[in-house]
Amino acid sequence: MKRQLRSKYGLVIIVGMLMISIAYSTAFAKKIEIEQSASPIIGEVKRTISPITGWVGSEFTLTYTFDLNMILNTVDDSGKKSKGPDMNSYALIEWDAEFVETIPVGFDVPKDVNLPEGFHFDRDKRTLTGNINIVCGKKKAGIEKKCNDLQENEIIQSFSIPLSAKEPGSYSFDTGKYKYTFYADHAGQGSIKHNRSYENNPGALSTEVVTVKGIDITIPNNLTLYVGEETPLRAKFSPDSVSDSAISWEVVDSDILKLKTNEKGSATIEAKKVGETIVRATYKYPNGYIAKSNDLRVDVKLPKLTVTPETTKLWVYLKDGEIVKQTKTLTLNQFKDDNSAIAKQLNATWTSNSSAISLSPDGAAVVVQAEHGSQGNVEIVGQLADFSEHSKTASVYVNEYPQKVSTPNVVLYMSQSPYTYPVKFWPETANVTGYGLTVLEGTDVMTAKDGVLTLLKPGIAKIILVTEDVSKSFERGEGPKVISQTFYVRVKAGTDPNPGTEDPSGDFY
Incomplete structure (x- = not known):
């Protein structure tokens, strides 16, 4: 930034100062010297931000002020500042100042804004730069604009830069720096000269913290669903003036959850597949920024x-x-x-x-x-x-339970005792096949126990077969009835002459 401020006026100034020195050397007893203020200058370059707090999408304003008076006014050893001489007393004033500042990521300079002359915003680096140049002086020094002709807005120059708040958060403007070169040649006739000379005088802009408020969207943090279950979701907002209808919903894995947006901003999710996924509620600001709720972690299980x-x-x-x-x-x-x-x-x-x-x-x-x-x-x-x-x-x-029982009459020989009577049940798949045999007639011919006939002597016996009573398995008495059938057994002496061959019993009577 450093410039040779007096390069174009150097010869004129030197000649002028020489003439002035000769003209006034006998008029003043005190030697005229060009001095630089020993005390620091405060406030010659400053930046303000307004408002300090605002909403996403609203406009904030950066104002950069370059105050010539703050340099020209005098500061004594105690730090007290007093007003300097009239502007017309200066043969030459030249001020060349520049600044650079990084704009926080939560803000942007709108693209359709025409920046003041000498200002530039680098969108890639997010740096805002600007510079000013003020020159005034006496006509005899070859300066076109008299210092006395400077308007108030030229002595104190302010430049406003609009910023658009993109994202909520707290942002610190703390990178602003400036430097300038300044020269002032006081041509007054007093005993004290108010000359000023600074080369690349550095400084830092004040730190300002700006808060951008946004919509706070809150939904539950955790939820367990079981496959096939569905549940409604509704978000809470701060401030509560936000319209429900402006809320959208998103799910990370739509295979796990089926999401349906309902009227007035609510949603319904249905668990489709075992797994874990995230659900969020979102709000889109007019500037396009999307605010998101906290993550709702949904765990889908099988029951x-x-x-x-x-x-x-x-x-x-x-x-x-x-x-x-x-x-x-x-x-x-x-x-x-x-x-x-x-x-x-x-x-x-x-x-x-x-x-x-x-x-x-x-x-x-x-x-x-x-x-x-x-x-x-x-x-x-x-x-x-x-x-x-x-x-x-x-x-x-x-x-x-069997539907039928086969009880044929049989002829036995004494040598076949004891004899297991062959009972057949129908259908063949019947598996409740308990029964009892009782000798009704001919108790001296045989006995019956557990399905086995014990032969006592030749003769004829009448036997009854009764199937198992299962009525206790039916509390209301709706079960099957027992089956009872009689059959005859004729007992002969000796041994069966034709073993393995059936001997039809025929009609025993």
Whole structure:
């Protein structure tokens, strides 16, 4: 910035000063000297910011002031400043000043603003620079503009730079620096000369802290959802004068959460997939800046599962000429971590490893129907429809009561005692096959116990077979009736002459 201020006026000034010195040397007893003020100058270059507090999108103003009077006025050893001589007393005044300041990132100089002459804003480096030049003096010194002709706005020059607040925050304007070169030749006839000379005099602009207020958007910090659940969201604002309809919502991973924006700025999220993602509420200022809420961290889980009932028994039996096939509803219960039930239950799929039952799924439940007697427990697996690895297993045992019993008459020989009577049940899948045998007639011919006939002597016996009584398994008496049938056994002496060959009993009477 350093300039040779007196380069263009040097010869004129030297000649002029020489003539003045000769002319006045006998008039004053005191020697005339050019002096530089020993005390620091305060306030010759300053910058102010207005307002100190404002909102995002509002305009702030930087004002740079260059005050010539602050340099020309005198300062004594005590620091007291007194007004300098009239401007017309100076043969020459020249002031060349410049400054540089970095504009904080929360502000910007609008592109459509015409900056004052000598000012420039570098958008890449974010630096604002400016310079001024003031020259005045006597015509005999070759200066066109008289110092006495300077207007007040030329003696104290102010330049206003508009700034647009882009983002909320607290910003410090603390990088401003300036320097200047100044020369003043006092041509007054007094005993004290008010000459001033500064070369590249440095200085720093005052530090100013500016607060840009923004809209504070608050939403919950954490939320746990279970797949299939949905919940409404609403943001809180400060100040509360913000219109809800100006609020938008965003979700980081739309595969995990489905987001739906509702009227008046609220939103609804639905958990679609296991995982974790972020939801935010946003507000767009008129200047395009987007304010964001805190992050809402949403954790999507699968529910804990139980199946009820875990074990059950079903029956198939004949009743009043109709086949009864009992049913039972199993439910895949879904719980949160705190064991509370999930409001929206996920659908389930159900599978079985046996034809002894049939399944009729209904959402998270299944209706199990007995089809025929099972050989042991039948496993039924319930799993979440879209998450097959998440499942629970129940077991069902199917009791089938026989519909018919085969009790043929038989011929036995004494050598065959004891004899296990062959009872056949129909259908073959019937698995409730308990029965008892009782000798009604011919108790001296044989005895019966646990299905085994013990032969005592040749003769004929009448025996009754009664199937198992299962009425205790039916509290309301709706179970099957026992089957009772009689048959005859003829006992002969000796040994069966044709073992392995059936001997039709025929009509014993």
